[in-house]
Amino acid sequence: MDLENRKRELVKEFSPLLLKTSKVSKIWMIGLVAIILVGLYAFILQFVKGHIVTGMRDNVVWGVYIINFIFFVCLSYSGAFIGGILHFFKTPWKNSVARIVEIITVLSLIIGPIFILLCIGRLDRLHYLFMYPRIQSPITWDIIAIMTDLIGCFIYLYLTFIPDFAILRDNSTDMPKWRQKTYKFLALNYQDTVAQRESLHKLTRTMSTLIIALAIVAYSVLAWIFSLTLQPGWNSSIFAPYFIIAGLYSGAAVIIIAMYLIRKYFKLEHYIRKVHFIGTGVVLLIMSMLYGYFTFSEYFSRWFSHKIHDINLLDTLFTRYFWEFVLANYIGILVPMAILFFKKLRTIKTITIAAVIAVLGLWLNRYLIVVPTLETPYLPIQDTREEFIHYSATWVEWSLSFAGVAAFILFFMLLMKLVPIIPMSGIIDHEREQNGKPKKRKI
Amino acid sequence: MNTKLFKYSVIAILIGLFTNTNCIAQDNEAKDFKMLYKFNTTKLADNSRLLQVSFIAQHKKDRKNKVPVYEAEINFYNTSNEEDILLGTVKTDKEGFARLTLPADQTYLTDVEGYINFKAEFKKTKAIKRYKKSIAVKDLILDLNLEEIDSIKTVMVKAYILDSLNTKLPVEEADAIFSVRGMINNMPIETATIEDGEYEFEFQTNIPGDVNGIIDVFVSIEDHDDFGNVIQQKSVNWGISKEQFKEDSNTLWSEAAPIWMYIVLTILLGGVWIKYIYVIKNLFKIRSIGKELEIKQESETEK
Numbered sequence: 001m002d003l004e005n006r007k008r009e010l011v012k013e014f015s016p017l018l019l020k021t022s023k024v025s026k027i028w029m030i031g032l033v034a035i036i037l038v039g040l041y042a043f044i045l046q047f048v049k050g051h052i053v054t055g056m057r058d059n060v061v062w063g064v065y066i067i068n069f070i071f072f073v074c075l076s077y078s079g080a081f082i083g084g085i086l087h088f089f090k091t092p093w094k095n096s097v098a099r100i101v102e103i104i105t106v107l108s109l110i111i112g113p114i115f116i117l118l119c120i121g122r123l124d125r126l127h128y129l130f131m132y133p134r135i136q137s138p139i140t141w142d143i144i145a146i147m148t149d150l151i152g153c154f155i156y157l158y159l160t161f162i163p164d165f166a167i168l169r170d171n172s173t174d175m176p177k178w179r180q181k182t183y184k185f186l187a188l189n190y191q192d193t194v195a196q197r198e199s200l201h202k203l204t205r206t207m208s209t210l211i212i213a214l215a216i217v218a219y220s221v222l223a224w225i226f227s228l229t230l231q232p233g234w235n236s237s238i239f240a241p242y243f244i245i246a247g248l249y250s251g252a253a254v255i256i257i258a259m260y261l262i263r264k265y266f267k268l269e270h271y272i273r274k275v276h277f278i279g280t281g282v283v284l285l286i287m288s289m290l291y292g293y294f295t296f297s298e299y300f301s302r303w304f305s306h307k308i309h310d311i312n313l314l315d316t317l318f319t320r321y322f323w324e325f326v327l328a329n330y331i332g333i334l335v336p337m338a339i340l341f342f343k344k345l346r347t348i349k350t351i352t353i354a355a356v357i358a359v360l361g362l363w364l365n366r367y368l369i370v371v372p373t374l375e376t377p378y379l380p381i382q383d384t385r386e387e388f389i390h391y392s393a394t395w396v397e398w399s400l401s402f403a404g405v406a407a408f409i410l411f412f413m414l415l416m417k418l419v420p421i422i423p424m425s426g427i428i429d430h431e432r433e434q435n436g437k438p439k440k441r442k443i
Numbered sequence: 444m445n446t447k448l449f450k451y452s453v454i455a456i457l458i459g460l461f462t463n464t465n466c467i468a469q470d471n472e473a474k475d476f477k478m479l480y481k482f483n484t485t486k487l488a489d490n491s492r493l494l495q496v497s498f499i500a501q502h503k504k505d506r507k508n509k510v511p512v513y514e515a516e517i518n519f520y521n522t523s524n525e526e527d528i529l530l531g532t533v534k535t536d537k538e539g540f541a542r543l544t545l546p547a548d549q550t551y552l553t554d555v556e557g558y559i560n561f562k563a564e565f566k567k568t569k570a571i572k573r574y575k576k577s578i579a580v581k582d583l584i585l586d587l588n589l590e591e592i593d594s595i596k597t598v599m600v601k602a603y604i605l606d607s608l609n610t611k612l613p614v615e616e617a618d619a620i621f622s623v624r625g626m627i628n629n630m631p632i633e634t635a636t637i638e639d640g641e642y643e644f645e646f647q648t649n650i651p652g653d654v655n656g657i658i659d660v661f662v663s664i665e666d667h668d669d670f671g672n673v674i675q676q677k678s679v680n681w682g683i684s685k686e687q688f689k690e691d692s693n694t695l696w697s698e699a700a701p702i703w704m705y706i707v708l709t710i711l712l713g714g715v716w717i718k719y720i721y722v723i724k725n726l727f728k729i730r731s732i733g734k735e736l737e738i739k740q741e742s743e744t745e746k
Contacts, residue, residue, distance in 0.1 A: 135700035135708065144708075148715055155722055162729075188726060189733025196729050203722050210718050217711070384507065 003428070004170075010427060011171040014420035017266055018168075019175065021417075024265065029413065032406040039403020042396040043118070051121050053396045059381050060374040060391035065118045067366040068401050071250065072112030072408075073146065073222060074243065077215040078251025079105030080153055081244075082283075084212035087160075087204060095426035096272045097280065100258050102157045103415050104251075109150050111408050118400060138224045145218040152214050156207040158186075162200060163425030166190040182418075219244045226369070232309035233302070233373035242294040249287040250362045253336075256280050256355035258412075260348065262421055271422045274348055281351040284358065285340035292333040295365070299329075309378060316372045320390075324364050332361015473570040476500035476510070482563040482576035485672035486583065488661075490547035494519050494530070496563045496576070498539045511539025512571070519543045520562040522577065523552040527562065557581055557604065558669075578671065583614065585675035587662050589646070596646040596681050600662050602637045613640020617664050623650055624659035637664075652682015 021029075046053050056063045083101040086094040120126060133140045165187035172180050190196055220240035227239035236242070256277060263272040302310040317325050336354035339345050371391050381389055393401075479499040486492050496517045502508035515535040520527040533541040541563075551559040558579040567573040586601040598621060602614040617637045621644070622629035632650070635642050652658040657678050664673045693701050 135704050136695050144712070148712065151719065152715070155719060159722070159726075188730040189737060190729060191733045191736050193732065193736060196732050199725060199729055199732075203725050206718065207722060210715065214715065 006428060006431070007167045007424070008171050010420075010424040011167060014422070014424065015175070017420060018179075018417055022265075025413065029410060032410040032413075035399075035406035036403045036410070039400045039406070042399040042403070046118070046396055046400075047123065053394060055387070055392045055394050055397060056119075057388045057391070058383065059377055059388060060371060062119060062370050062374060063391055064367070064393045064397045064401050065115045067363065067370055068404055069112050069115035069119070070222065070366050070370075071363055072108040072115065072404070074219070074247030075250055075254055076105050076107075076109035076112060076153070077149070077219045077222075077244075078247040078249075079108065079255075080149070080156075080211045080215040081248060082251055082255070083156070084208040084215070087208040088212070095423060095430060096276050097255060097259065098160065098426065099419075099421055099423050100262065101251075101255055102153075102160055103412060103421075104254060104258065106150075106153050106157050107408055107411050107415075109146070109153055110411075111404050113146055115400075115404060138221060138228050141221045142218075142225055145214075145221045149214050149218045152207070152211055156204070156211050159200065159204045159207055160423065161186070161419055162188060162190050163192065163197075164419050164423055166192060167424050167428075168419070216244065219247055230378075231373050232307070232313045232376060232378075233369065236298060236301075238294060238298060242298060245287060245290045245294050246362060246365070249284070249291045250359055252280055252284040252287055253355035253358040253362070256284065256352055257359065260352040260355075262416075263348075266416075266421070268422065277348045277351045278346055281340050281346055281354070284336060284351075284355060288333055288337045288340070288358065292337065295329055295333065309376065312376045313372060316376050317368060321368060321372055324368060328361050328364035328368055332357060332365065336361075473500070475503055477503055478512070478571065478574060479509075480565065480574040480576060482561075482578060483666075483671060484561055484578060484580055485674060486670075487544075488674050488676035492545045492549065494543045494545065494561060494563065496535070496541045496565075498535050498541065498565065498574075511535070511537060513537055513539065515539075515541070515565055515571070517541040518564045518566070520564065521551050522560040522562045523554065526552075528552065530561075551582075554579070557606065580671040581669050583617075583664070583667075583670040583673045585662055585664070585673055587660070587675045587677050589660060589677055589679040589681070596648065596679075597643055598633075598646050598660060598662075599641070599643040600637065600675070601641055602664075603640050611640075614670075615639065617667055617670070620661075620663050620665065622661045622663070624661070629661055646681060648681075649683060650681070652680070656680050656682035658682045 054063060054065075079101050083098060083105055086098050086101065117123065117126070129140075129143060133143075165183050168175075169180070169183040169187045172183055190200070220243070223240040223243035226234040227236050229235060259272050259276060259280070263269060299314070303314055336358045339350050339354040375390060383389075477500070479497070479501055481497040482495070484492060484494050496519075498512040498515050498517070500510045500512055502510075512535055516532055517535065518532050519530040521530055522528075530545060531543045533543050535541045553559050558581055560577060560579045562575060562577045564575040565571070565573060581604050584603055584605065586603075588599040588601075590597055590599065600619065600621075602617060602619075603611040604614070606612055614637060619635055619637050619642065620631055621633040621635070622631045624630075632647060633644050635644065646660075650658060658681050659676055659678050661674060661676045663675075664670055666672065691697050693699050695701065
């Protein structure tokens with residue numbers, strides 16, 4: 001089939017996804033906007049009244065905000081990592097997953113840092129961070145890492161979008177004018193010539209390696225924010241690799257959930273098939289094993305060394321946070337592992353259930369890393385009021401957390417309206433490779 | 444039925460999620476508290492005298508729960524058999540303390556044995572009953588001398604009281620603590636018993652002073668049955684450290700970071716940004732190739 005016709009056919013196939021918004025999607029969008037608005041009200045309340053409206057106090061100065069921050073940023077880094085690996089090793093089934101991964105990467109890297117801003121008591125002094133940075137501080141390293149990584153991810157995402165923008169530009173005569181103009185502007189005169197294609201492939205490959213390296217550095221820096229302090233439960237030499245593995249675990253799980261939802265609601269069974277779920281499920285299985293191993297090593301060494309403050313922390317984890325500990329570190333690891341380990345159990349639904357359990361378990365694990373440690377400081381807590389000793393998130397914190405998740409889903413849906421979730425250029429490249437006769441256009 | 448059950452379960456879960464479990468009202472009525480009312484006096488180094496009342500409410504069941512009694516009016520008196528002379532009225536602060544400092548030249552009524560009697564009284568209110576405490580102290584004089592005798596830095600103290608004829612009567616026995624001023628607290632250097640009104644010891648030569656080597660030396664008698672608290676202080680140039688602390692440069696804790704940190708950060712960031720610039724430059728190249736092709740195609744169409 002002629003290449004131009006095939007492109008036209010693909011645009012025709014995917015254009016309903018871009019142009020039409022189903023009733024279900026509209027309801028989703030309205031719901032998400034409502035959640036974001038509630039979050040906005042909560043933010044104004046927090047900005048005006050200060051952190052007193054949250055559960056954070058003198059000792060527990062970090063709560064669900066920082067947990068969401070770690071969760072989203074780790075998700076982004078793992079997205080970058082997985083995306084980079086998929087592209088670099090030219091994984092055969094990458095086409096159906098790659099764009100989902102790339103969008104997750106960029107969106108979570110935008111949403112995540114917003115949560116760290118919510119942790120700051122005096123937002124009006126935010127610019128001091130840039131005016132008087134301390135190079136010795138891991139917080140400064142993290143700011144630099146996040147900003148550098150965000151720009152890198154944007155460039156990488158854009159590189160992967162260019163061929164699709166070009167296809168859409170050339171076949172968007174039926175589309176609204178603003179779309180045609182946008183695609184023309186974003187396609188950068190890309191004509192899919194050999195020189196352009198090779199150059200773009202080379203650039204994407206270069207960026208994919210850089211993104212992997214950046215993700216490792218940024219992950220480690222995020223872990224160092226905790227592990228370079230002397231706090232019990234944080235001061236650990238394996239925290240950086242532990243965070244990398246945990247991030248990849250959550251990343252693989254979120255990709256599976258996203259694939260399931262996109263496949264179901266956008267009827268993309270033809271492109272997102274069982275093989276993709278099994279492939280990502282195997283990655284999730286390997287990650288769950290590694291993550292379980294790191295978690296065990298971490299707690300085992302703390303228990304065995306029997307340092308007073310570590311034991312106090314473990315006592316807290318096994319009493320006050322007993323069920324959270326069981327959910328995070330037993331159910332959150334062993335159940336996905338059990339589901340994914342047996343071939344017979346690997347169906348699309350069970351793999352998705354395993355992914356959901358993994359995500360919830362991981363979020364709880366983050367909670368257990370942050371809150372119990374802050375509740376068991378080296379110096380005894382002076383203020384004996386319950387709210388100063390034990391942290392409990394308020395509705396303001398929950399609504400802002402849900403607003404973050406809602407914003408993530410909403411932006412995802414909006415981006416899906418700009419470019420097809422399955423890269424059309426990837427399909428063409430794949431078919432070109434299958435035919436074995438690359439149709440070259442010479443300048 | 445099931446739908447209703449599901450609906451109410453979801454509502455219950457949501458309410459549970461949004462509820463702060465720490466919001467439990469505390470019962471803080473005065474009858475649940477026992478009052479801790481303490482009164483003491485300290486003769487300070489400048490011979491002024493501090494009268495201090497500590498007024499704290501302690502919960503009868505939860506004894507760790509202590510609440511300072513704030514803004515309670517305390518009347519301080521110098522009492523004798525004939526009359527009570529009001530020395531002053533002070534309200535307790537946020538920590539529950541009421542402090543009155545009497546000047547060095549204040550005159551006091553004494554009893555026949557030479558004791559000065561003080562009384563601190565809190566008059567009853569609707570919530571709290573009347574409290575009063577009295578103490579009796581003799582006016583002890585501590586003479587602290589810091590002298591170098593035969594090249595030995597010697598600390599000498601004389602403790603005595605004056606009788607009605609201003610005759611010095613040495614103290615028979617009193618425990619004293621010698622200390623030097625520290626950054627947070629005084630650092631004890633000698634604990635001794637003053638016998639027959641005198642005590643002396645050799646001062647340690649390895650104690651750092653301030654920028655000029657000045658050390659503040661204190662002698663104090665605490666909670667004595669006859670004298671209460673008495674403090675005396677003198678300064679002397681016996682400190683060894685005369686140089687100011689110089690801040691290290693290029694360390695983890697100094698203003699400037701270690702040099703290697705700047706180098707590593709520059710290399711890392713430089714490497715990454717060079718790559719970004721390279722990619723962006725090549726994107727422009729891709730764009731110009733497309734532009735050329737477009738022009739070529741247009742000219743071919745025109746032909």
